[in-house]
Amino acid sequence: MRNLLRARGRDKAAAPSIPPGQRVYAVGDVHGRLDLFTPLMARIEQDDADRGPAETTIVLLGDLIDRGPDSAAVVAAARALAARRRVRLLTGNHEEMLLRAMNEADVLRPFLRHGGRETLLSYPLDPHLLDTADDYEVIRLAMRTAIPADDIAYLEQGEAMVRIGDYLFVxxxxxxxxxxxxxxxHDLRWIRQPFLSHAGDHGCVVVHGHTIAEDVEVRANRIGIDTGAFYTGRLTALALEGTSRWLIETRVDPDGGVSCHSRSVE
Structure with a gap:
């Protein structure tokens, strides 16, 4: 695949940085791909250990759920990770839809249409109910029974933005x-334009997911790391320390196995 990784207008003399003694790993949209998330977290932990002591933060950029087959297991894995590591979870638009659908029956229809059905099927919810129920209130009540309260509580704790040094994570x-x-x-969770095409200085480098690109997009004012895990089989993390930036990625290989790769960001 042609490498589209690129940077525009970045002044190396004033390169954005993370505060001394800190290290950050930002993880793009997982969308229920436990098969990619698990090895990515293992590689991040190994990379972090190999680089020596630091105050390390893992930022999950949101959209842990929907579309892919294992949303329930991804949420469980994120909760387990947060119990032993410093993890900051951002609320994505898909988490927003799930949480609203728990209480608002009229939000359930778009939630199901945009990948929520796969999320519900990853929990112990009767698939026959999704196929036959003509009353969305029935499905909403079944959701409240099937999805553990601890999962909902964890997702409700998601943040809108995280600022570390010269980087803003949304x-x-x-x-x-x-x-x-x-x-x-709403903008922090849903915006595309005019954000994506804006070339001006935001006062920080914005690290984001949400909008899928063929490869990581590096601009002077933003870095997009959603490589479309749920259908491309590629999940990407951006790592930051001082002024250094590198990528860690898991991907499904042609033989069906999953491999991990690292590369620097020039």
């Missing part, structure tokens, strides 16, 4: 020209 992006403390949660 799920989708930000509204250009709007102060960070005035950004709407």
């Amino acid at each position: 799920h989708a992006g930000i509204q250009p020209g709007v102060a960070l403390d005035a950004q709407s949660e």
Whole structure:
């Protein structure tokens, strides 16, 4: 696949940085791909250990769930990781839809249409109910029984944004020209344009997922790391320390196995 990794307009003399003594791993949209998430976390842990002591933060950029087959197991794995490591979870638009659908029957239809059906089937919910129920309220009540309260509580703790040094981590992006403390949660979770095409300085480098690209997109003002795990079989993490940046990626190989790769960001 042609490498589209690129940087535009970055002044190396004023390279964005993470504070001394810290290290960050930001993980793109998982979308229920436990087969990619598990080896990626193992490689991140090994990479972190190999690089020596640091105050390490793992930032999950949201959309752990939906579309892929193992959303319940991904949430469980994220919870287990957070119990032993410093993990910051961002709320993606898919987590927002799930949480709203738990209480709002009219949100359930778009949730199911955009990958929520696969999430519900990863929990002990009768698939026959999804196929035959003509009352969305029945499905909503079944969701509340099937999805563990601890999973819901964990997802409800998701943050809107995380700022570390010169980097801002969000799920989708930000509204250009709007102060960070005035950004709407809707934009942080759903925006595409005008964020993606905006070339101006945001006052930080925005690291985001949400919008799938063929490869990681590196710009002077943003880095997009959603490589479409649920259908491309590629899950990407961006690692940051000082002014250094590198990528760790798991992917499904042609023979069906899963391999891990690392590469630097120039």
